[in-house]
Amino acid sequence: MDFSRLQASSKIGDDWVYPQPPCLNFGWLEVDIDPAHRIYWEEYGNPAGEPVMFLHGGPGGACAPAMARFFDPKRYRVILFDQRGCGKSEPNVASAGPAVALAKNTTADLIGDIEKLRDHLEIGGRMHIFGGSWGSTLAMAYGIAHPGHCASLVLRGIFLGAAEDLAYLYQGNAATWERDPFAMTAPGAYIKYPDEWRALLEILTPDERRDVMASYKAIFDMVPATAAEKEKQLAAALAWSLWEGQISNMIPEETDTGKFGEADFALCFAQIEAHYFANQLFLPAGHFFGHIGTLASIPVHIVHGRFDEVCPLTQASRLVAALRDAGREPATFVMTNAGHSAMERENALALTAIMDGLPALAA
Structure with missing residues (x-):
């Protein structure tokens, strides 16, 4: 029996709102020495648009051009980058081995890399932070460290890592x-x-x-x-x-x-x-709930698949409850009839709708 159509029915397929935009620029940025770490980055969309920092999952995943399709290319300046040790960043685990690629590879290092990339690309004001799964974890950790740089946190498949x-x-x-x-x-x-x-x-x-x-x-x-x-x-x-x-x-x-x-x-x-x-994700126990007031000061948008088995819905529920206890409703909380992947149709369309509906950043 051919079940391919059934499988395809859950994927975004041809239903993307926006076409694949061309890559405008790319490069490697040296972010550390001894050992040297260079992170690979790409830029899509409008060079003068509202900046979006895209944080991929894993940890250990990588970016792909299709990840730029969540965003209106006329409105947003989208930055994709591969985190330390993975993708096209150097050294990576596959080519250099874990002893080298995992040296100086912690959550604090990744937060620092975002800041260095932000400076390198001359992003001076606030930016949207967009991340799913581990990307949601890193986005929240970044928001706690640098709340003044965050216009919004757009999170999919919340991963608390307890x-x-x-x-x-x-x-x-x-x-x-x-x-x-x-x-x-x-x-x-x-x-x-x-x-x-x-x-x-x-x-x-x-x-x-x-x-x-x-x-x-x-x-x-x-x-x-x-x-x-x-x-x-x-x-x-x-x-x-x-x-x-x-x-x-x-x-x-x-x-x-x-x-x-x-x-x-x-x-x-x-x-x-x-x-x-x-x-323990290189974070103190209860880090997000201990700093929930800081997260509550940033508009938080959440998309979570009801049938997510990688990061069950309870993780989003715990975060939403904590935000409410801190006196701040999430700006958006959408439970989709989907699983974990950002490329499942309902998740992808919900994320795009959130990005389309964000209030414009002041120039």
């Missing part, structure tokens, strides 16, 4: 999976994606499944001494990457796994995610 959020995604019933793979012994994304969950767990021994994230991190930290060890590390990176990539869509893509099934992307994505998750 222990319970990570356990839902990566631990689930893993400890008991060997004896009963279909037992719902704990909440988790595995319940809706059992085949994809199997592929993630089969990399590990039953004992290693007691702590899935720590076991994967140990594989990623290994310095391969043999071809077999290198092959094991790549297989683990692909399994990690495909798990998140496939379950990001309400209807998983079975035939075309896209970038998540590419070796170089998987090595960057998996190893950077594991690095950040093992270090």
Whole structure:
């Protein structure tokens, strides 16, 4: 049976509001030394328009030209950039290895990079910060650090990164999976994606499944001494990457796994995610709720898929409740009938509608 039309029905496809704009400019910006880090950036839209800083997901993802299609190219000046260690930024994990690419790679470093890129591109006033998944996390962290630079925070698929959020995604019933793979012994994304969950767990021994994230991190930290060890590390990176990539869509893509099934992307994505998750995102516990007053001072727009299994809706609900307790309703809170991916039709159209409806920035 051909289910391709069913899968395609959840994607934005040809329903984008705006066509793909051309890239106006691009380059690499040196943001650190010893080791040197250069971040790759691209610019789209109106060079004199309202600036939008686009923060991709992961951590460890990368930008693609299609990400500029959420924005009216006549109104906005859109900046896409690859965060440290990934995409076209240098060094990246795939080419230089984690020892180099993960050095000086923390949330504070990424916030600093945004400031350096902002200065390099001569953005003097406020800008819109647009981020989904990990991009929403980084956007909020940036907003807390530099609220005066933020005209708005436009967030999709809120990721707070608490222990319970990570356990839902990566631990689930893993400890008991060997004896009963279909037992719902704990909440988790595995319940809706059992085949994809199997592929993630089969990399590990039953004992290693007691702590899935720590076991994967140990594989990623290994310095391969043999071809077999290198092959094991790549297989683990692909399994990690495909798990998140496939379950990001309400209807998983079975035939075309896209970038998540590419070796170089998987090595960057998996190893950077594991690095950040093992270090509690390099943020103090309760960081966002401890600074909720600062976030409440910025217009916050939220789009979250009701069927998001990567970042369940409870994360957006917790953030919205905290904003309300701080005396500020979110400027927008849209729950779409979609999953996690920004490229699902309802998410993409809701994000574009928010950007179209933002009040114009004063010149």
